[in-house]
Amino acid sequence: SQQGEEDPQALSIQEGENATMNCSYKTSINNLQWYRQNSGRGLVHLILIRSNEREKHSGRLRVTLDTSKKSSSLLITASRAADTASYFCATDDYGGATNKLIFGTGTLLAVQP
């Protein structure tokens, strides 16, 4: 079963605007990751944030993590048409020596040129 929910399920914005996606999860984690998936293709790793971190930046991406609320957000600033994709958060399988990822439901982002 999936770890949690992402919202919104779908988001449509204009180029240049910012996009914010939220992810909630259910159990303890060591880290949380965000992945991007272009239509029907493989996933591309965007950023990883550890449970003892509150915020992380990578280029136009900003991720926050609130472990007390079991939630994370991904902000994409100054969006481009090429950012159009589905975005997934994924948590690790806490306590296990495993690479298993537990994915959220995903947010479909459409950036209009």
Next chain:
Amino acid sequence: KAGVTQTPRYLIKTRGQQVTLSCSPISGHRSVSWYQQTPGQGLQFLFEYFSETQRNKGNFPGRFSGRQFSNSRSEMNVSTLELGDSALYLCASSPHLGGGGDNEQFFGPGTRLTVL
């Protein structure tokens, strides 16, 4: 370095048949995981291999099996195919064993399986 490769990219089978999917991880990566992606269930973990040993298995029936070879390449097999097995099957590799630290996964392009 070449990325994760999966073959074939597309596959059409009929109910009752079996299928084998292949995954070659990034050179040097010894961990390979498999995921099934469907519109209804999303991304679901199938299994994980490290150094030819299955380390973890998701909640799938025994019709789904896998293995890993000494060169880290992995195959997954689905026997007695059902319509509900139609999905995108994704393989991911990692250089790490996993657990507690950085376990960034590198995904292949996937194999699109259609069961008729």
